[in-house]
Structures are given as structure tokens and as C-alpha cells.
Amino acid sequence: MRVSKALGFSLLVLFIGSTSLFAADAKKPLSAASAQPSLLSEFRIGFSAQDPWGPEGEDGSANLTGEILLAKPFTASDLFTSYFIPRPHFGGSLNFDGRTSFAYTGLTWTIDVTPDVFVEGSVGGAFHNGKDKVNDPFSDRQALGCSPLFRESGSVGVRLSANWSVMATIEHLSNAGTCSDNRGLTNVGARVGYSF
Known part of the structure; x- marks a missing residue:
């Protein structure tokens, strides 16, 4: 129950923050929106529930998450081909209750479903500070086997403006x-993104 209240509050804060930033962004003159290409593509911040179906999330443990996506290394001449070109990313997840936190890197593919709705998938690796083995069956920690781990994630998002978006994300870490x-760690949450 604690995790649902924490996520509900987090989603409300993210929504209010993103709508107020959207309003400020909408007041910018058009000339300010057209900037030079940058190495950075997008910055994201949000919250996630820590492994809600496992021992690390039984009492509602939560994380602060952050991610930076770099620009695509090259562009394609048509929209369909551009979907196959990933953006490199790196980020981290900090657990509020002293459980598993991690830093990660990898590649992200984003596909537009409509001009405002997109889906996304990413793969890569993560280094964590969690437990490789857990001998106590009643422990609130998950045995992850080793570090680094593989990391996969999927998101569904909505663009609020040319710069701002919100998304729901699920991520899984495992040694495969x-x-x-090898039980792995699965987190679910919400993020706000700002595109440069």
C-alpha cells in the first residue's frame, strides 16, 4: 500500500511539474525553439517502485531515477529507417531504503505511434550495489548473482510539447x-523527459 501512495504522489508531482513547464515552454518565441544540433538528445527524471513482485519491494520500496540520452550517431533519409537507429543512453536508479541501486548504459529505440504517442525499448548493462547471494530466506534483499547485469526496459509515452514528454516505464535487470x-530485479515507474 505504501508503494501505491508513493507512486501516486510521485505521478501527481510529475504531472503538475510537467504541465507548468509545458506552459512556460509554450510561451517561448519560435526562434528560441530552433537550436543547433547537440550531443545531448534528452534528459529524463522520475520515480519507480522497487521490484514490487519480489522481496525488495514487499514493503513499498521506491527509487529516484535519472537518464540522459545522446543524439543518434547518424540520421537516415526516411522516417522508417530512422526507427532502427538507436540513441545511446546512460542513467541510474537510487533506492530510498538502502536496497539495490544501480547505474546503467545501453541503446534506446523510439517509435512514434502517433505524433504525440510513442513506444520505446532499450537494452544494455548495469552495475549494482545489491547482493550477489542471500542466505536468509526472509531477507528483504534479492540475490542477483553477479555484477554487471543485463538491463532491458520498455516505455509508453506522450509528448506534451516539442520539448516535454511523460512516460510509464518497466525495466528488468538479470544475469541471463x-x-x-538469477531471479533478477524488475522496477516500474513514471518519468518526465525534456528533449533538447
Whole structure:
């Protein structure tokens, strides 16, 4: 129950913050919106529930998340081909209750469903400070086997303006059987993104 209240409050804060920033962004003159290409593509910040179906999330543990996406390394001449060109990313997840936190990097593919709605998938790797093995069956920590781990995530998002978006995200960390313990860690949450 604590995690649902925390996520509900987090989503409300993200929504209010993003709508007020959207209003400020809408007042910018058109000339300010056309900037030179940059190495940075997007910055995202949000909150997630820590492994709500596992031992690390049984009492509603939550995370602060942040991510930076770089620009695509090259562009394609048509929209369809551009969907196959990923953006490099790096980010992190900081647990509020002293459980598993991690830093990650990888590649992200974004596909527009409509001009305002998009879906996204990413793959990469993560280094964590969690437990490789857990001997106590009643522990509130998850045995992750080793570090680094593979990381996959999926998102569904809505663009509020040319610069601002909100998205729901699920991510999974696992060693894919390369170590003895392999339950993995799954987090779900919401983020606000700002595109440069």
C-alpha cells in the first residue's frame, strides 16, 4: 500500500511539474525553439517502485531515477529507417531504503505511434550495489548473482510539447543465467523527459 501512495504522489508531482513547464515552454518565441544540433538528445527524471513482485519491494520500496540520452550517431533519409537507429543512453536508479541501486548504459529505440504517442525499448548493462547471494530466506534483499547485469526496459509515452514528454516505464535487470542466482530485479515507474 505504501508503494501505491508513493507512486501516486510521485505521478501527481510529475504531472503538475510537467504541465507548468509545458506552459512556460509554450510561451517561448519560435526562434528560441530552433537550436543547433547537440550531443545531448534528452534528459529524463522520475520515480519507480522497487521490484514490487519480489522481496525488495514487499514493503513499498521506491527509487529516484535519472537518464540522459545522446543524439543518434547518424540520421537516415526516411522516417522508417530512422526507427532502427538507436540513441545511446546512460542513467541510474537510487533506492530510498538502502536496497539495490544501480547505474546503467545501453541503446534506446523510439517509435512514434502517433505524433504525440510513442513506444520505446532499450537494452544494455548495469552495475549494482545489491547482493550477489542471500542466505536468509526472509531477507528483504534479492540475490542477483553477479555484477554487471543485463538491463532491458520498455516505455509508453506522450509528448506534451516539442520539448516535454511523460512516460510509464518497466525495466528488468538479470544475469541471463551467467551466474548461479538469477531471479533478477524488475522496477516500474513514471518519468518526465525534456528533449533538447
